[in-house]
Amino acid sequence: MTMMTMNPRSAYRQSDVGGATGVQLVVLLYERAVQDLREAAQAIEEENIEVRTNSINNAILVLACLQSGLDLEQGGKAAKDLNHFYDVLRQNLIQVQFNPSELGIKHQITDLLTVREAWTEVERAEKPSITEPAPDRTEMPAAAAVASTALYGSRGSAVAELDPMRTRWKG
Numbered sequence: 236m237t238m239m240t241m242n243p244r245s246a247y248r249q250s251d252v253g254g255a256t257g258v259q260l261v262v263l264l265y266e267r268a269v270q271d272l273r274e275a276a277q278a279i280e281e282e283n284i285e286v287r288t289n290s291i292n293n294a295i296l297v298l299a300c301l302q303s304g305l306d307l308e309q310g311g312k313a314a315k316d317l318n319h320f321y322d323v324l325r326q327n328l329i330q331v332q333f334n335p336s337e338l339g340i341k342h343q344i345t346d347l348l349t350v351r352e353a354w355t356e357v358e359r360a361e362k363p364s365i366t367e368p369a370p371d372r373t374e375m376p377a378a379a380a381v382a383s384t385a386l387y388g389s390r391g392s393a394v395a396e397l398d399p400m401r402t403r404w405k406g
Contacts, residue, residue: 299325
């Protein structure tokens with residue numbers, strides 16, 4: 236019988252995912268997409284078509300995963316705006332596949348990092364101490380409340396109509 240050995244980094248990531256909340260999983264997916272796009276930017280610089288293609292394709296798959304988690308029915312305008320963001324980002328990445336541009340990739344990374352920061356705020360707001368009640372989304376920073384509403388719908392959120400994020404994403 237052979238034992239499977241696991242890369243320490245993969246083992247760490249699996250333990251992260253195993254105990255992660257929904258918001259933490261979203262943040263991890265954003266981090267994966269950013270890592271993929273950084274690899275694609277490096278591949279563009281090195282003129283490595285195979286790595287560029289694989290990295291961008293994986294980032295597109297991560298976006299599909301993020302998009303599939305949106306609650307368009309309950310998430311209101313926030314979910315629709317994120318859905319639009321993912322559509323535009325995917326279109327921009329397909330353009331970069333056909334017309335490789337380091338600058339184009341870097342714009343997409345910047346947009347992903349901006350939205351990821353909103354999810355990070357949600358994650359921080361959802362980490363109450365054991366004795367604290369669950370956070371009231373009306374007290375979250377606006378971008379965090381919008382991101383949380385997009386994922387969970389308007390359950391308990393009085394800020395579903397806030398829209399501080401850009402809706403016209405330019406790559």
